[in-house]
Amino acid sequence: MSTAPAPRPAHHAASLPPVPQEVVVISHSNLFYWWPVWAVGYLMAIITLVHHDLMVTVPSGTEVANNANGSITYGTDKKNKSLNDQDLFISPPDSKKEKKFEQPYLQMTPNKSLGVVYAIVLVLVVTITNVPLRGLWSVIVIVVIVLVSIIFALLGIWEDILRAMSFLDIRINLAGYLFISTALLLVWLFVFFFFDRQIYMIFSPGNLRVQLAIGDGETTYDTTGMTVQKQRSDLFRHWILGLGSGDLIVNTSGAQTHHFDLPNVLSIGRRVREIEELMRMKLVVATPEK
16 A cells, blocks of 8 residues: 655745845045044043142242241231241232232143143144145155154254253143043034935945935946945055045946045945955845746
8 A cells, every 4th residue: 555645845935035235335524533632632631630730820920939938817817827838929019900819720730741742643633634645655754754763863863852842831721621622522423423424335236326415315326347446545544543444436337437436434444345245246036936
C-alpha cells in the first residue's frame, strides 16, 4: 500500500523589498572649525574659577604700599584696623568727587599666560578658516615653519622671542571667558544642527537627491556613471580643525552633466566608502515561483 506524498505548502506572496539604505552627506559652514575657540574658552574659565582670585581696578596714580604697619580708620562707621606687614592700595587725592571703591567680585587668574594662549588660539583659527592652504601650499608652510624653528634654535633667537613674550600681558576675567564661549557655542550649535542641514546630498541605490541652497527644492539625478571624489588637501583645516573632514566632488553622467562641490563634509573617508557601496548595489525585485 503506497502513501501519497505530502502536499507542498503554497507559496506566499513575495515580501516587498526593504527600504533602500541612504547616505546623507551634509555640507558644513566654516564656523564648524571654530570649536577650539569656545572649547579653550571654557577651559580657561574653569582654570580661572578654580584659582578664585579677584580683579581690582584702581584709578591712575594709585600707589602700592607694601608691608604697611600701623592702624587705619575706614568706612562710614569709622572702623579701626591694625596693620602688620600688609599690602595696601593708596588712591590719589581727588578734590572733584569722592572715590568709592566696590568690594572686589570679578574673578580673574593672576596667570597672564591664559589670556595669551586664548588670543593665539583665536588668531590661528581665524587665519586657518579664512586663508585656505591646499595641496602644495600646506607642505610649503610646514617646511617653512620647521626650517625657521631650526634656524631660530641654532641662532639662539627663541630665547629673545620668549623673553619678549613674557612682557605680553592679556587678561580676561571669568565672565569674559564664559560670555564669549557660551555665545559662540550657541551659534555653533544652531548652525551645526539646523542651518548646515539645509545643504545636503542624499545617496540611495540608483539616485541622488541634491539641495545646494537654503529654500530650494531637491533635484534628483541618476547615479549611473556618476563619479564621487573626496578632496582633503588642506592639512590645517581638514585634518587639525576638521578632524578628518574634507570636500566632496560629484560629477554626474548623461546628456547633461552636472558638477557639484560639497565643502566641509565630516568623516569624508567613511562617507565616500558608504556611497561607493550604495552605487554598487542593484535593486532586485522578488517574483513568486509558479
